[in-house]
Structures are given as C-alpha cells and as structure tokens.
Amino acid sequence: MNFKMGMQKNVKYGVFILCFLFCVINTQAQTDSTTSPASINDDEVDSLDIRSNTLPVFNATGGDVSGNVAAQVQGVNSLLGASRDLFIQSNIMHFITARFRYRGYNTNNMLVMMNGVRINSLETGVASFSAFGGMNDVIRYMDQKTGLGASRFGFGDIAGYFNLNIFASTFRKGLRITYSQGNRIFKERLTLTYSTGLTKKGWAFSVSASGRYAERGYVPGTAFQGLGLFVGADKKFSEKNTLSLVGFWAPIIQQRQSMETDEAYGLMNNFTPKYSVGQQLSNTLFGSNVSANNHYNSYWGYQNGQIRSARTSKISTPTVILTDLWKITPKSNLTASIYGSQGRNTLTYLNYYGVPNPAPDYYKYMPSYYGPTSDNANPYLYNALTQAWQTGGINPLTGLQVGQIDWDGMYRINQNNVQTVANVDGIPGKTYTGKRAAYIVEERRQDITTGGFNAIYNTELKNEIHLTGGINAAISNTRYYKVVNDLLGGDYWLDLNQLANSVSTGSNTIQNNINNPNKIIRQGDVFGYDYNINVNREELWGQVEKSFKRFDVYASATFNHTSFYRKGNMENGLFPYSSSDYGLPAGQSTSLGKSTTLNFWNYGVKAGITYKINGHNYITLNGACISKPPLPTNAFISPSSRNDVIPGMNNEQIFTGDITYNVRLSWLKGRITYYITQINNQTWLRSYFDDDYKTNINYFMTDMNQLNQGVELGLEGVINPKISILGALAYGQYLYTNRPTATISADNTAQLLESGRTVYLKNYHVGGTPELASSLGVRYNATKKWYIGAYFNYFANNYVTINPDRRTAEAVAKYISTDPQVNQILNQEKLPNAYTIDLLMGKSFQLKNKYYLSFNLMINNITNNIFKNFGEEQLRHNINIINEFPNKYSYTMGLTYQLTTSFSF
Numbered sequence: 058m059n060f061k062m063g064m065q066k067n068v069k070y071g072v073f074i075l076c077f078l079f080c081v082i083n084t085q086a087q088t089d090s091t092t093s094p095a096s097i098n099d100d101e102v103d104s105l106d107i108r109s110n111t112l113p114v115f116n117a118t119g120g121d122v123s124g125n126v127a128a129q130v131q132g133v134n135s136l137l138g139a140s141r142d143l144f145i146q147s148n149i150m151h152f153i154t155a156r157f158r159y160r161g162y163n164t165n166n167m168l169v170m171m172n173g174v175r176i177n178s179l180e181t182g183v184a185s186f187s188a189f190g191g192m193n194d195v196i197r198y199m200d201q202k203t204g205l206g207a208s209r210f211g212f213g214d215i216a217g218y219f220n221l222n223i224f225a226s227t228f229r230k231g232l233r234i235t236y237s238q239g240n241r242i243f244k245e246r247l248t249l250t251y252s253t254g255l256t257k258k259g260w261a262f263s264v265s266a267s268g269r270y271a272e273r274g275y276v277p278g279t280a281f282q283g284l285g286l287f288v289g290a291d292k293k294f295s296e297k298n299t300l301s302l303v304g305f306w307a308p309i310i311q312q313r314q315s316m317e318t319d320e321a322y323g324l325m326n327n328f329t330p331k332y333s334v335g336q337q338l339s340n341t342l343f344g345s346n347v348s349a350n351n352h353y354n355s356y357w358g359y360q361n362g363q364i365r366s367a368r369t370s371k372i373s374t375p376t377v378i379l380t381d382l383w384k385i386t387p388k389s390n391l392t393a394s395i396y397g398s399q400g401r402n403t404l405t406y407l408n409y410y411g412v413p414n415p416a417p418d419y420y421k422y423m424p425s426y427y428g429p430t431s432d433n434a435n436p437y438l439y440n441a442l443t444q445a446w447q448t449g450g451i452n453p454l455t456g457l458q459v460g461q462i463d464w465d466g467m468y469r470i471n472q473n474n475v476q477t478v479a480n481v482d483g484i485p486g487k488t489y490t491g492k493r494a495a496y497i498v499e500e501r502r503q504d505i506t507t508g509g510f511n512a513i514y515n516t517e518l519k520n521e522i523h524l525t526g527g528i529n530a531a532i533s534n535t536r537y538y539k540v541v542n543d544l545l546g547g548d549y550w551l552d553l554n555q556l557a558n559s560v561s562t563g564s565n566t567i568q569n570n571i572n573n574p575n576k577i578i579r580q581g582d583v584f585g586y587d588y589n590i591n592v593n594r595e596e597l598w599g600q601v602e603k604s605f606k607r608f609d610v611y612a613s614a615t616f617n618h619t620s621f622y623r624k625g626n627m628e629n630g631l632f633p634y635s636s637s638d639y640g641l642p643a644g645q646s647t648s649l650g651k652s653t654t655l656n657f658w659n660y661g662v663k664a665g666i667t668y669k670i671n672g673h674n675y676i677t678l679n680g681a682c683i684s685k686p687p688l689p690t691n692a693f694i695s696p697s698s699r700n701d702v703i704p705g706m707n708n709e710q711i712f713t714g715d716i717t718y719n720v721r722l723s724w725l726k727g728r729i730t731y732y733i734t735q736i737n738n739q740t741w742l743r744s745y746f747d748d749d750y751k752t753n754i755n756y757f758m759t760d761m762n763q764l765n766q767g768v769e770l771g772l773e774g775v776i777n778p779k780i781s782i783l784g785a786l787a788y789g790q791y792l793y794t795n796r797p798t799a800t801i802s803a804d805n806t807a808q809l810l811e812s813g814r815t816v817y818l819k820n821y822h823v824g825g826t827p828e829l830a831s832s833l834g835v836r837y838n839a840t841k842k843w844y845i846g847a848y849f850n851y852f853a854n855n856y857v858t859i860n861p862d863r864r865t866a867e868a869v870a871k872y873i874s875t876d877p878q879v880n881q882i883l884n885q886e887k888l889p890n891a892y893t894i895d896l897l898m899g900k901s902f903q904l905k906n907k908y909y910l911s912f913n914l915m916i917n918n919i920t921n922n923i924f925k926n927f928g929e930e931q932l933r934h935n936i937n938i939i940n941e942f943p944n945k946y947s948y949t950m951g952l953t954y955q956l957t958t959s960f961s962f
Contacts, residue, residue, distance in 0.1 A: 063304050065231065068619070088748060143727055144771030145834045147785035154893050154917060154949050155852040156926045158826040159203070159216055160732060161765045161791035163332040165688070168218040170382050172303065173210050174394050174511050179533040179592040180689045181620075188374045188400075189221075189286030190307045191267040194233055194250040198222040204715050204732060205663055206680035208517055209525045211663055214648055215681065215713050224301050224380075225262035225289035231252030231962055239955035242311075243281045244271040261294035265602075272397070275950050276314045278366050283309040299382040305539070306375035307375055310364035316929070316945040321418050324446040325353040325460060351923055351948040355418040358462030367407045367498060369463050374400030376506065389516040397508035402501050405542050408556050412470060412495040413455040417462060420942060422452055432938055464545070467496040471547040478551060483574040494547025499585070504536040521604040530595045538587040538626075550578040552585070556752040556805045557631050568630035586697040587626040588648075590689050594619045598661075608780035609667040614881025617659050619686040623652040623693055624702050631805055632699040652693075652700035657708055671790040673721045680714040691742040694755055695804045703740060704812075705759040710737040727772035734765045737952045741861075745932040752805040756800065757933060758816060758861060759798040763823055766790060779838050783848070787830045790854075793818035797863060816861045820883055825927060828854035834895075843900040853890040856927035857944055868936055881939050891924035891949075908962045914954065921951040 148159060155405070158164075168175065175185045189196060190219040202208060206852035210220045230252055237246040248267035255261045274281055280912040289303040356368040376398035381393045408417050420426060424443040427435040438453065444457045445452060457463035480486070509531030516524050541550055552575075557567045568574045569585055578584045596617035603610050628634060629648035648758060663681035670676065687706045694701040715732035742757040767789020774782040796819055801811040834848030863882050871876030872879050899913035924948040931942040 068934070069840065072110060073717045100809075110307075112894055113922040135319055138797070140770060142201075142203060143767050143773055143783060144730075145726070147771065147783075148830075149851045150897075150915070151785075151832045151848055151893070151895055152827075152830045152852075153788070154850070155827050155830060155855065155891065156825070156949075157787070157830045157852075158600050160734070160767065160787075161789055161823060161826055161828070162216045162734075162768075166214050167216040167420070168211055168214040169270070170218065170220040171223055171300070172378055172394060172851060173220060173392055174378055174380075174396050174509075175529065175531070179507070179531060179594055179621075179913070180535060180590060182688055182805050185374070186374050187309055188307060188376065189285070189287075189305050189820075190309055191246065191248070191269050191283050192265055192287050192305060192307060193222055193267070194235065194248055195228075195265050195287045195289075195305070196221045198227060199322075204730070205681055205713065206665060206677075207600060207602055207611040207613065209523075209600070210513065211527060211529075212596075212600075212613055213681065221877055222288070223303050223305075224261075224291055225252065225263040225288060225303070226291040226293070226299070226301075228252035228254070228261075228263045228289075231937060233961040234642070235957060235959045236959040238957055239274055239953065241950065241953050241955065242271065242274050242279070243283065244268040244270070244274075247313045248580075250333065255291070255293065259294075261289075261291040262674055263287070263289040267617065273364070274312075274356050275617070275953065276352045276355045279312045279314055280364075280366070281309075281311050282662050283307065283311075297384045301380040302377070302495065303380075304375065304377045306373070308371070308373040312549070312636065313356055313368040313370060314352075314947070315368070315948050316927075317353055317355060317418060318423075318943045320354050320423055320943065321355070322351045322946075324443075326351075351925075351946075352950075353645055355416065355461070358417075358458070358464050359508075360464035360468075364474075365462075365464055369405045370406075371401070371403045374398050374399075374402075386516075388518075389514070390515050392510065393510070393512040395508075396658045397506075399506045401503075402503045402505065405500050407496065408499045409496045410551075410553070413457070415455075415457065415462065415467060417452075417458075417460050422454060422459065426440060426941070431941075454846045468546040470495055471545050474547070476550075478575060479575065481577055489577055491548035491550070494544045494550045496545050496552050497541055497547070498543040498545065499539050500542040501539045501543055502537070504538075505533070506535070507531065507533045515828070523602040525600040525602075529596050531593075533592040534589060536589050536626075538583050539585045540583055544580055548579075550584065552576040552578050554585075554630065554805075562738050565633075566630045570626050570627040571633060573632045583655070586629075588695070588696060589624045589626065590621060591624065592619065592621040592689055605832070607669050609669070610665070612664040613662070615661040615865055617661075618656070618935070619659065620656045621689045621692070622654040623696055625649045625652075625700065628700055632807065649697050650700070653702065655692060655702065655706075659684040659686055675717075675719040677717045678714075679716075681711070683713075685709040685711065689738045691740045691757070695753070696743075696804050699807070701758050701760065701802075701807065703742065705798070706740050707738045707759070709739055712737075724775045725772065726775075727770070730768060730769040731767070732765075736761070736765070737762045739763070741797070743908070743932055747933055750803055750805075754810070754933075755802045756799065756862060757802075758797040760795070761818070762793065762795040764790075764792055764794045765823075767828070779840075781836045781838070783836060783846075784828075785832045785833045791823040791827050791828060792828075793821050793823065795819055795929045799862075799864075799865070812868065814862075814865055817864045817866075818859075821859055821864065822856040824856035824858040824885070825929075828850040828856075830904055836897075842902070843898070845898040846896070848895040848897070850893045850895065851890070852892070852926075855928075856890040857886045857888065857930055857946075859885055860932050860934055861932040862932070863930065863934055867932070871936060879941055882936075886928060886930075886944060888925045888928055888946075890921060891926075893922055893949075894919045909960070911959045913957045913959075916952065916954045918950065918952050923948050923951045 092713045144473055148157060161925055167176055169184030185632065199222060200210065200220040202213065211218065233250045235248040238244065246267060246269045248265065250265040252263040253261055265287040269281065269283040271281040273279065287305045291299055293299045352596045357366040359366055378394055379395040380392060380394040385391055407414055414582060421443065424439050424446065425431065427433055427438040427442065441453045444450060449458065449460055452459045457466040471494045472492055474493050474495050477490040478486055479488055482490050505905060509529060511529040513525065513527040518524060530630050544550060552569045553567050554569045565571050570576065594617065598615035600611060600613035625648045627648060632648040634647045634649045661681065661683035663679065665677060665679035667677045669673055686708060692702055692706060695705055711734065713734035715730055717728050717730045719728040720726065739761040740757065741761050742755065744753050744755045747754045770786040772784045776782065797816050799814040799816050802809050830852050832848050832850045834846055836844060836846035869879050896916040896919055897912065901909065901911040903909055920954040925946045926943050926944045930944050933942050935941040
C-alpha cells in the first residue's frame with residue numbers, strides 16, 4: 058500500500074470515528090446529570106403548579122430505509138425492500154443486554170407475520186416469539202422493515218414489521234445439524250433440519266426439530282426446557298399455482314426470575330449457602346451464585362435438598378397455516394391463507410389462606426420494616442430478621458426460612474392442619490374431614506383458540522405503478538381460569554374468596570362460585586375464577602407505489618374493526634347476576650354471563666417519498682396517522698371478578714414521522730434517522746395486592762399521552778477488504794406529555810375507591826429502557842473464512858417506570874412544599890450508566906465442495922459488568938412512610954457466551 062492510499066483510508070477511518078463520537082458526546086451533553094427528571098431543554102417535570110412545558114424538535118435527519126442500491130441514477134431501485142440493517146443488528150446482538158426497546162415503543166407496536174399471516178395476539182397486540190422458539194433454521198428467512206415504510210404484506214405498524222418466510226420450497230435442499238452450548242437461558246440446544254427442495258414432481262418438504270435445555274439457567278432457580286417442531290409441505294401444481302401447508306409447535310417450560318429491592322440484594326449478598334460439588338461446577342460454568350452478585354431470586358427454595366421454583370411458566374401453542382399462491386397473470390398474484398392455533402399458557406403462583414404470606418421478600422419480613430427510623434421500630438425483630446437473612450435462618454414471624462421459599466415448612470403446616478368442612482357443596486349436613494391445605498401452588502391458565510383468513514393481492518400496472526390490497530379477519534377466544542397444581546401435602550383446598558372477608562363473612566358473599574358453595578378442591582380442579590375473553594377483528598387495507606427517475610413514492614391506508622366482550626363462567630358471591638344490592642341495573646357489575654360488547658372502528662393512513670440523489674445516496678421521508686382500539690387486556694376493571702369496563706376508554710391516536718439519510722459508498726454504508734411519534738388517548742391499567750384493603754387494587758388511567766422522539770445511527774466504515782469499523786447509536790427521549798385522569802377500584806367491591814384523580818405526569822420519562830444506547834466495534838474478515846469482532850457498548854438515561862399515584866396532589870397533601878420528602882416522592886430515579894464489551898468470532902470450512910462446517914462464538918459482557926438494566930416503582934405506596942415500598946430492580950447477566958457448531962450437506 059502506498060503512502061497516499063494509506064492516508065486516504067486513515068482519513069476515512071478518522072472521519073467515521075469522529076462522527077460517531079461527536080454524536081455520543083453531543084447527546085451526553087444534553088442529558089440530565091442528576092437523578093432529577095428533566096426534559097431535553099432542561100424544563101422541570103410536571104408539578105402541582107400550572108405551567109407550560111414544550112419539547113424542542115431535534116435538528117437532525119433520519120428515517121428507516123433498506124434495500125439494494127443500483128450503481129447508476131437511471132433506474133435506481135427504491136429502498137423499500139429488505140436488507141440487513143446495522144442498527145437493528147446492534148439492537149439484537151448488543152443492546153438487548155440493557156433491555157433496550159426500539160424507539161421506546163411497546164412491543165405491541167411491531168407487526169409480526171408468518172407467510173403473510175398476522176400472528177400478533179388480538180388481546181395483547183404482542184407477537185409471542187416463544188410460540189416458535191428454537192426454530193432458528195426455519196425462521197432465518199424474513200422480510201423486515203423497521204419504522205414506517207411501504208409493505209406488500211400488510212399495513213404494518215409504527216415500529217415496522219417482520220414477515221417470516223417459512224414456505225418449504227424456499228429452504229435449501231439438504232440436512233443441517235446445529236449444536237449450541239452456552240450459559241444464558243438455556244445451556245444446550247440441538248437442531249436437526251432436513252429439506253428436499255422442489256422435486257421434479259413439484260413437491261417440497263421440510264422438517265425441523267430442536268431441543269433446548271438447562272437444569273439451571275444463569276440465575277439460580279431458572280431451569281429451562283424447550284422443544285421446537287416444524288413440518289412444511291409445498292405442492293406446485295403448475296407455474297401459476299402452489300399450495301403450502303406448514304405447522305409448528307414449540308412447547309416451553311421455564312422457571313421465572315423475581316425483581317428485588319436493594320435491601321434484599323444486599324442481605325442475600327452476605328449469605329453464602331453450601332453447594333454440592335455439582336453445584337459448584339455449575340456456578341463456575343454459569344458464572345452465577347447466590348452470593349456476591351445481584352441475581353437473588355426469591356421465587357425458589359429447597360425441597361428435600363432439591364431446587365424447586367414457585368413461578369414456572371408453560372407455553373404450548375401449536376399452529377397450522379394453509380396458503381394458496383396463485384399467479385393470476387405474469388404481473389398479478391393472489392396469496393390467500395387460512396390458519397388456526399389452539400394452545401395453553403400457564404404460570405404457577407403460591408396461594409395461601411389464613412396463614413402468613415409465604416413470599417420470603419414480603420415487605421413486613423424485611424429488617425428495614427422494623428428499623429430504628431421506622432414507625433414500626435422493633436429492635437428485637439430488626440436484629441432477629443437481619444441475622445436470619447444473613448445466615449439463612451428462620452423468620453420469627455412465620456416459622457419459615459427467610460431468603461428462599463420454605464417448601465418443607467409449608468408441607469409441615471399443611472399436614473398438621475386437620476379440619477372439618479360443614480355443608481360441603483352446599484348440601485346441609487354433608488361434612489368432610491381432612492388435611493386442609495393452607496398453602497398451595499395454583500396454576501393460572503389461558504386456553505387460547507385463534508383462527509382466521511388472510512388474502513393479499515399484488516399487481517404491477519403501467520408506468521411503474523404497483524398496487525397491493527388485502528383483507529383479513531381473525532377471531533380469538535381465551536379462557537382464563539386456575540387450577541390447583543399442588544396441595545403441598547394437604548388433602549383439599551376450600552374454594553372460598555378470602556378477598557371478601559373485609560366486605561362480609563356471609564355464606565354466599567365469600568363463595569367464589571355461589572352455584573357450587575363450599576366446594577372441596579383437589580389437584581387439577583378449577584377454582585377461584587373462570588371466564589372468557591372473545592375478540593373479533595376485520596381489516597381492509599391497500600397500498601399504491603410509484604417509481605420515477607429520481608423519486609419513489611407510496612401511500613397506504615387501512616380500515617379495521619375490533620369488537621370484544623367478557624363472558625363469566627362462575628357466579629362470584631361478591632358480584633351475583635342480580636346486582637340490585639349495589640344500586641346498579643341487573644346484569645351490570647356481575648361475574649356471570651356476557652358483558653357489553655365493545656366495538657371500535659379504526660383507520661390508518663401513511664405515505665412516504667424516497668429521493669434518489671444518486672446510486673449511493675438516498676433521502677426518505679415517511680409520515681402516518683393511525684388509530685388503534687384499546688387492548689382487551691386493558692379494558693375491564695377486574696376481569697377475574699366481574700364484567701365492568703373501564704370508563705372513558707377511547708381509540709388510541711398516533712401521529713408519527715421519520716426522515717432518513719441513507720448512504721452506500723464503497724467505504725461507508727449506513728443510515729441516520731430522526732423519528733418523532735405522538736401517542737394520545739392511551740389506557741393504562743395495573744393491579745397490585747394491598748393487605749390494608751385485603752384485596753387487589755386496580756389503578757387505571759385514561760387519556761394518557763406520550764411523545765417519543767430521537768435519532769438512530771448505523772454506520773459501517775470499510776478500512777480495507779478485511780477490516781471494518783461498525784457503529785450504532787440510539788439517542789431518544791420518551792416523555793409523558795399531559796395530565797391523565799386516574800380511577801382506582803378494588804376487586805371486592807363495585808364501588809370505586811377514587812375517580813377523576815389528576816395525575817401530574819407531564820415531562821416524566823416513560824422509563825423501562827435506556828434512552829441512549831451505543832456500540833462501536835471493529836471486525837476482521839480473513840481470507841480463509843474466519844472472522845473476529847470486538848464491540849464496546851454504552852448505555853445511559855435509563856429511568857425506572859413510575860407509580861402514577863405518587864404524582865398526584867393527594868400523595869403530597871400532608872407535606873409543605875419545602876419538605877425534602879416531597880422530592881423523594883416526586884423524583885424519578887435514573888439508573889447508573891453502564892457499558893459492556895462483546896466479542897464475536899467464527900470459522901467456516903467447505904469440504905469436498907459438498908460438506909459445510911462452521912463454528913461461531915459470541916461472548917457478551919466479557920468484563921462481567923453486572924448493572925441494573927430495569928427498575929420500577931412499586932404501585933403500592935405509603936404517604937406517611939415514603940420508603941416502606943422501595944423500588945425494585947433487575948440486573949443484567951455478567952459474562953455470557955454461546956458457542957454454535959453447524960454441519961450441513
């Protein structure tokens with residue numbers, strides 16, 4: 058290399074680094090340097106004084122584009138196709154460690170499709186990737202679009218879309234065997250995939266099976282088991298018609314991890330349990346133990362010396378899609394599908410009646426509850442609990458072990474609790490005597506049945522005009538109920554509603570089902586609640602695209618209808634079908650029967666233009682106005698107990714836009730995007746248990762608005778054919794922009810506890826994700842088919858999610874404005890900034906031009922930097938004792954790795 062050429066490449070390298078660092082430094086200079094929340098122009102958060110706060114608009118360009126770039130201006134292709142986006146790759150591979158959410162959106166703002174069929178839940182709006190977990194070989198082929206843009210599969214959503222192409226005829230012929238070993242959620246994974254390709258008789262078959270397993274995940278008490286099965290068959294009847302049938306099933310069993318307070322983490326860090334030789338080896342391999350880290354998990358404990366979790370989830374949703382691909386003319390085609398799935402999701406919880414709370418981290422079991430500065434100060438309990446937590450001793454309040462769930466202790470209590478039940482099943486004089494379970498493991502189930510059809514028509518017209526139209530309809534019926542999973546040594550559970558005790562002790566009022574009173578419940582029996590949520594959705598959408606010499610334009614619109622209702626299958630004693638006792642019309646505030654059917658009509662329009670400066674530079678501008686219905690999961694005040702709907706619900710309104718500059722040079726590739734999204738009229742619902750009210754409290758807000766805006770940057774600088782510099786940056790700000798209205802209700806009464814309460818949310822951060830995420834890496838690609846890459850990632854401006862009720866006049870009414878406790882109530886905590894370093898490397902071989910072997914190793918967080926990646930304020934709070942319910946947190950994993958070996962032929 059001559060000196061002049063070397064200088065040119067060094068200059069290019071320097072320009073890339075300086076541009077990236079300037080963006081990072083500039084964004085850091087604008088962030089708040091204290092834990093007090095502030096907007097980007099340093100305005101304070103909303104207060105109880107009336108004021109006007111405005112947000113500036115970033116002076117930057119951006120927008121999400123992707124696709125192939127032609128070399129010449131004449132006939133330059135648009136960027137509406139799919140390609141690998143460096144920013145999205147960084148999100149998936151590096152930013153996920155910090156629980157980064159794309160543009161700060163909720164996951165229900167991303168449309169996910171398989172063979173063009175929408176798979177987002179009609180109830181939650183979220184697509185569960187666990188439904189096809191482990192099928193990596195099958196879902197490798199996708200059309201992906203981030204943000205706004207044209208789509209020939211559906212109208213899309215504000216976060217973009219994924220369309221997973223799983224037609225059997227698209228898979229490469231041959232056998233592929235993949236084995237992975239790591240220390241994350243699962244320890245081992247084995248996948249076998251075989252595809253025939255398209256045979257001479259027009260058939261194509263593909264089968265894939267995978268298994269994932271971990272006796273213990275990275276965090277103690279998080280075992281994992283997962284299977285993945287896929288079968289696909291295509292039949293090409295003619296050049297014009299192909300029929301495709303695919304089915305997949307990915308059952309998963311996973312033990313969950315808890316979030317904890319700083320006090321719980323600190324106490325458990327002082328407790329070192331004794332491990333067996335096998336457990337010590339597991340700790341070494343997984344880099345995790347209970348002590349000296351922040352991965353305390355309160356959901357598990359020892360039973361007969363074996364780890365057992367109280368919070369285990371099971372997911373099983375087999376799905377079938379039948380698709381007809383019809384090429385009507387050389388320029389027109391119709392894709393029509395019918396699909397269906399029927400499965401079950403479950404999650405276990407501990408339940409108890411008339412005995413102390415079994416949760417080891419219950420706030421009244423923490424030493425601070427009895428500390429010297431507490432209103433409940435008790436030196437004896439403070440010292441006794443502190444010592445018990447530090448040594449793994451017994452809680453003097455419960456007789457159960459502290460720190461972890463005491464399974465053996467609960468068994469002892471149940472086996473000694475012999476009682477006689479009178480009037481069993483409501484029959485006078487009928488009795489039953491046995492060991493009444495005071496503690497049980499209950500299993501909360503969702504039996505989900507979905508189905509629908511989808512049709513998409515595409516045609517090319519004259520003058521480079523492309524038309525797309527689609528129609529689809531879907532139904533969903535989910536049954537929510539719970540059963541006894543384990544009686545923990547007892548003989549039976551009595552189906553009484555302990556939440557009703559604070560209202561009445563009448564024989565009917567405390568019955569979960571007055572049509573079957575005093576029901577003896579055994580393992581597998583339904584109890585507590587039983588209801589269905591039924592949802593229907595229909596949509597008609599269309600899109601037109603037009604290409605010019607210098608411009609590409611598109612416009613798209615959708616019109617859709619959503620309806621849903623609740624149907625109760627039990628008549629709860631608190632809410633019988635006749636509700637005259639509550640002064641309400643019969644059929645309202647009842648647990649039994651069908652609720653009012655809620656109907657929502659919605660629309661969406663979006664458009665965009667791409668200006669092709671030349672074959673290497675593009676500018677794209679997109680805009681959209683979209684309305685969405687409230688989610689059925691946020692529509693009912695207390696769906697487990699009654700039919701009441703949240704008052705004041707309305708369609709969500711979204712106004713969004715983005716602008717992108719996209720560059721494709723020989724030495725520099727990437728994009729910079731600016732986006733802005735205003736989301737109005739949101740409905741927010743959360744529930745929590747309050748042992749003062751002795752029931753679940755439901756807190757919901759309507760007319761809640763937020764503004765998300767920011768910049769995305771993804772660049773790849775090519776130093777030479779072997780060395781590349783890669784950088785990605787996400788800097789945004791996600792703020793509430795108004796003062797919504799809150800209503801508070803309880804599960805054990807139809808009367809509202811509060812209504813019309815003003816919540817001063819304006820300019821508080823939405824929280825739950827870092828608003829700044831960045832990655833800078835170098836990758837070396839050798840000529841002998843091996844590569845290595847190192848990446849430095851930095852995260853900042855990660856705020857805890859807030860309890861809205863702490864931002865009300867009622868929360869600070871007893872304090873004077875100068876009281877420092879006011880700031881403790883109102884301030885929003887910002888988590889510490891953090892970094893990780895990742896290492897990627899791989900090697901591939903080609904043997905006899907027939908066999909292919911590859912090795913890939915990914916090491917994340919190589920410096921073992923464990924930091925808080927999520928925090929939340931507890932919804933329950935005490936205005937008299939501010940720190941009684943402190944924030945809870947989760948931590949990132951330390952050093953993790955995954956080694957994958959693949960062999961194919």
